[in-house]
Amino acid sequence: MKYKLNFTIIFFITLLSGQLRAENQFADSLSKLLLSESNAQKQADLMLAIGESYLRSDYKRTISYATKCLQLASKTGYRVGEMKSYL
Numbered sequence: 656m657k658y659k660l661n662f663t664i665i666f667f668i669t670l671l672s673g674q675l676r677a678e679n680q681f682a683d684s685l686s687k688l689l690l691s692e693s694n695a696q697k698q699a700d701l702m703l704a705i706g707e708s709y710l711r712s713d714y715k716r717t718i719s720y721a722t723k724c725l726q727l728a729s730k731t732g733y734r735v736g737e738m739k740s741y742l
Contacts, residue, residue: 682708699724699736 682705689701706720721740728736 679708679712695727695731696733696736699728699731699733699740702727703736703739 685701685705685708689698689705692698692701702720702724706717706724709716709720724736725740728734728740
């Protein structure tokens with residue numbers, strides 16, 4: 656019984672680490688898009704998407720990207736981006 660429990664725990668940890676790695680790859684791809692984007696509204700939307708991708712693994716990054724989005728959206732008058740950054 657003890658070995659079954661250990662195996663189950665190891666299985667879920669392995670599964671979770673694979674999911675987190677995939678989330679980081681997605682965030683990296685979005686970050687590259689952000690660097691090449693010149694449209695401020697699209698930049699704000701990308702910042703939100705990057706922040707959301709870190710929601711489960713790094714809440715501080717999520718808050719950081721939402722704050723950056725809020726600043727950019729406020730500066731450019733993108734009201735939808737401002738609203739979404741608060742969510």
